[in-house]
Amino acid sequence: MSLTAGVLAVQGDVSEHVDAVERAARDIDESVTVREIRSAGVVPDCDVLLLPGGESTTISRLIHRDGIAPEISEHVAAGKPVFATCAGLIVAAEDAGDDRVGTLGLLDVTVERNAFGRQKDSFEAPLDIDGLDDPFPAVFIRAPVIDAVGENVDVLASWDDRPVAVRQGPVVGLSFHPELTDDSRLHWLALFEAIDGGE
Numbered sequence: 001m002s003l004t005a006g007v008l009a010v011q012g013d014v015s016e017h018v019d020a021v022e023r024a025a026r027d028i029d030e031s032v033t034v035r036e037i038r039s040a041g042v043v044p045d046c047d048v049l050l051l052p053g054g055e056s057t058t059i060s061r062l063i064h065r066d067g068i069a070p071e072i073s074e075h076v077a078a079g080k081p082v083f084a085t086c087a088g089l090i091v092a093a094e095d096a097g098d099d100r101v102g103t104l105g106l107l108d109v110t111v112e113r114n115a116f117g118r119q120k121d122s123f124e125a126p127l128d129i130d131g132l133d134d135p136f137p138a139v140f141i142r143a144p145v146i147d148a149v150g151e152n153v154d155v156l157a158s159w160d161d162r163p164v165a166v167r168q169g170p171v172v173g174l175s176f177h178p179e180l181t182d183d184s185r186l187h188w189l190a191l192f193e194a195i196d197g198g199e
């Protein structure tokens with residue numbers, strides 16, 4: 001079986017995610033086609049979606065303008081996996097606490113943008129994540145804080161007593177940037193979910 005992974009590519013650290021998916025596919029010896037999503041019509045061909053970090057105001061404006069937003073919602077309604085990182089998490093949230101972000105409401109969480117500080121406050125932390133045996137090197141860059149989670153949301157990891165990795169059904173949201181490390185385990189998980197979803 002060959003999987004198709006879609007990386008939302010309207011803005012943000014797209015190439016890093018594409019590289020990370022390709023590396024993960026090689027690691028688990030899975031045939032994966034990566035599609036960059038810049039317009040409507042691509043999402044329906046994808047088994048798993050990755051929503052990268054970047055600028056959530058810009059990403060949300062473009063996906064609503066270009067008809068990609070409803071396709072992402074349909075993908076989730078069909079039970080297919082989404083991995084949303086940093087700005088992607090903000091866009092996927094129910095409430096971003098900021099009217100300039102048109103959220104998708106895929107994750108019943110309230111986030112606060114840039115709450116881990118500015119660019120210069122970026123940091124890397126060894127994070128214990130549910131489902132991983134060893135800590136993950138999590139890179140936080142102007143990362144959002146998850147302030148509140150709904151009852152259907154599982155917290156997979158916390159840093160400083162604040163949730164930084166959550167799951168609701170097929171949607172995983174991460175405050176940090178797994179694509180910026182050599183550790184591919186979270187991208188493996190995204191691909192494994194797509195494989196399971198296809199069975």
Ligand SMILES: NC(=O)CC[C@H](N)C(=O)O
Nearest residue numbers: 053054055056086087113
């Ligand atoms: N690294 C990131 O993706 C930062 C997210 C950004 N601060 C936003 O609010 O969109």
